[in-house]
Amino acid sequence: MRKTVYWIEGDGVGPEIWRAARPVIDAALSGESDIKLEWLELLAGEKAQAATGSPLPEETLRTLAQAGTAMKGPLGTPVGGGIRSLNVTLRQTLDLYACIRPIRYFQGIESPVKHPECVNMVIFRENTEDVYAGIEYAAATPECRKLIAFLREEMGVAISDEAAIGLKPMTESASKRLVRRALRYAVDNELPSLTLVHKGNIMKFTEGAFRQWGYDVAAREFADAACTEKAPVPGRVIVKDRIADAMFQEVLLRPEQYHVIASPNLNGDYLSDALAAQVGGLGLAPGVNMSDSLAFFEATHGTAPSIAGQDKANPGSVILCGALMLEHLGVPKAAERIRAAVAKAISAKTVTEDLAAQIPGAKTVGCAAFGEIVGANL
Numbered sequence: 001m002r003k004t005v006y007w008i009e010g011d012g013v014g015p016e017i018w019r020a021a022r023p024v025i026d027a028a029l030s031g032e033s034d035i036k037l038e039w040l041e042l043l044a045g046e047k048a049q050a051a052t053g054s055p056l057p058e059e060t061l062r063t064l065a066q067a068g069t070a071m072k073g074p075l076g077t078p079v080g081g082g083i084r085s086l087n088v089t090l091r092q093t094l095d096l097y098a099c100i101r102p103i104r105y106f107q108g109i110e111s112p113v114k115h116p117e118c119v120n121m122v123i124f125r126e127n128t129e130d131v132y133a134g135i136e137y138a139a140a141t142p143e144c145r146k147l148i149a150f151l152r153e154e155m156g157v158a159i160s161d162e163a164a165i166g167l168k169p170m171t172e173s174a175s176k177r178l179v180r181r182a183l184r185y186a187v188d189n190e191l192p193s194l195t196l197v198h199k200g201n202i203m204k205f206t207e208g209a210f211r212q213w214g215y216d217v218a219a220r221e222f223a224d225a226a227c228t229e230k231a232p233v234p235g236r237v238i239v240k241d242r243i244a245d246a247m248f249q250e251v252l253l254r255p256e257q258y259h260v261i262a263s264p265n266l267n268g269d270y271l272s273d274a275l276a277a278q279v280g281g282l283g284l285a286p287g288v289n290m291s292d293s294l295a296f297f298e299a300t301h302g303t304a305p306s307i308a309g310q311d312k313a314n315p316g317s318v319i320l321c322g323a324l325m326l327e328h329l330g331v332p333k334a335a336e337r338i339r340a341a342v343a344k345a346i347s348a349k350t351v352t353e354d355l356a357a358q359i360p361g362a363k364t365v366g367c368a369a370f371g372e373i374v375g376a377n378l
Contacts, residue, residue, distance in 0.1 A: 003329055004038045006063060010073020011045040012303025013313035013367075018073055020315035020371025024341070025322035027375050028334040035331055044086060045075040056086055064094055064294065069329065071297045071321060074304075087298075088134065091127045096289035096296055097174060098181050099125040101272045102324070105279040108346045110358045113278050118256040121275060124182035125268025127289055129170050130206075132265045136166035170206040170264060172213050179214040180221065181290075182262040186237045187225045194218075194226070196241040197263040197271060210264050211241050244271075251275055276300070283314030283354045284342070286321040288328070295328050297321040311366035314352040316342060319374060341377035345370065 009018055022039070029035060042060045049055045064070060075086040090096065101123045105116040113119075137144035139162055147165055151157040159165075179196065186194045196215070200208030218226045218239040227233040229240035242250060244267045251258060251274070263271060276285040282301035289296045299317040307313055323338040345351060349362040352370050356362040365373065 001034050002036050002038050003069065004040060004067070005325070006040050006042050006067050006070040008042050008044045008060075008070070008072035008075070009047060010299065010303065011047075011076040012074060012305045012308040014045075014073030014075075014299075014303065016309070016311060016367045017299065017313050017315040017318050020367050021318035021322060024319050024338065024371055024375045024378070025326070027378050028322070028326065028338045028341075029331065030378075033331045033334060035329060042070075044072070044090075056089060061093055064090075064296070067294055069295055069297075069325065071318070071325065072299070073318065074299050074302050076303045076305075088132055090296070091289055092133075094294060094296070095128065095291045096294065097126065097128050098178055098290045099123075099127045099268065099272075099287060100185075100290060101125070101276075101285065101287040101300065103272070103275040103279060103285070106284060106343050106346045108349065108359055109280040109355065110360060111278055111280070113252060115255075116279050119251070119275060119279050121251075121255070121258055122182075122185065122260050123268055123272045123275070124178055124185070124260065124262045125272060126174060126178040126210075126263065126265050128265075129174050130265035131166055131168050133167070133169050135169065137164065139164040168203070168206055170210060172209070175210045175213040175264075176217050179217045179262045182260055183218060183222055183226060183237065183239070186260040187222065191237065191259040193238040193240060193258065194260045194262060195247070195258055196239070197244055197247045197261055197267050198241060199244045199267065200241075201243055207244075207264055207267075214241070214262060215239065247271065248274060251278070272300070280358060281354060282317065283352065284316045284320065286317055286324050288321070288324055295325070297325045297328075311368055312353055313367045314354050315367055315371050316352075316355075319371070337378050338374075341374045344377040345373045348373075 009015055042063055043051055044056050044060055048057050103119055103121050105119055144165055148159055151159055183194050196211050198207040198211045200211045225236055226239050227236040229238055232238055276282050285300040287298055287300045301317055323335040326335040349359050350365055351362055353364045356364040
């Protein structure tokens with residue numbers, strides 16, 4: 001059986017991590033399944049710009065709109081000017097509303113926390129709204145002045161003429177579908193809890209509303225499978241909430257108490273990267289962005305231009321994205337083979353330089369060699 005996987009190479013270290021990761025993903029299927037992957041490349045980022053004059057060609061978007069499975073390397077995002085984030089554009093255009101990132105520890109990495117093995121969480125981050133909606137106006141522009149005038153004159157808001165302004169839209173429908181997906185995952189995997197992470201004590205009508213909408217979903221749609229922290233029921237998923245700043249302390253001090261997290265966009269961005277740092281960094285952090293029809297797996301780190309082309313990058317994120325993808329395609333044994341192979345490479349202390357810095361006595365190898373080691377461990 002053939003499964004089509006569309007793939008985008010990515011910018012910076014993208015080409016080299018792909019060369020290292022893809023053979024591992026293909027080899028993991030050998031002898032485990034009759035599924036064969038058919039990889040079809042799509043263009044985006046610098047490669048697309050050079051070939052078509054656009055960093056995100058319409059043909060790529062049209063194809064992905066009809067696709068079921070895709071993977072991508074990191075795409076560059078300019079800071080302070082130029083095009084908006086290609087990653088955000090893909091998520092919004094394709095309605096990839098759920099960014100799902102499992103965070104787990106691999107034995108042997110020297111973590112900055114005492115008990116990294118207690119970190120085992122899956123973050124569901126809303127992907128299409130919040131400040132990432134991209135509604136912002138530069139200070140002193142006509143558009144910004146017009147909005148400031150409206151806020152002052154129509155809404156009675158005190159605001160400086162010097163202000164730049166960004167808007168934070170959050171809707172009931174988008175919040176509920178994110179929490180619904182997270183809660184379904186917790187129920188299906190028999191996990192103990194789902195935590196809604198928000199800043200509703202300050203942003204009462206956006207993040208506070210996210211919290212309430214989350215509880216509403218649990219009460220109305222999962223009444224037989226979920227309960228609240230205040231009224232726990234044995235055998236049901238406990239739905240609780242934590243304020244975002246307090247949650248950063250909680251995942252450091254009591255990570256074993258948290259299993260599935262549902263969060264608005266910005267909180268989820270910060271929290272997923274902070275958790276990844278506790279267990280080895282973004283080089284070992286897989287992720288998937290999902291709509292109701294497309295699962296788009298991606299390296300969660302950036303393009304790392306300072307080491308691009310030097311065979312130093314860690315392909316682990318893309319390799320582990322492959323494991324997530326194989327689970328999604330119904331081949332969980334192949335996925336576990338990949339994770340076990342990565343764990344074996346780390347235990348042997350033969351790793352890329354980012355991991356070697358965290359493993360006493362480790363031998364540093366290049367990107368290609370690490371991929372070959374993981375592949376041999378299969």
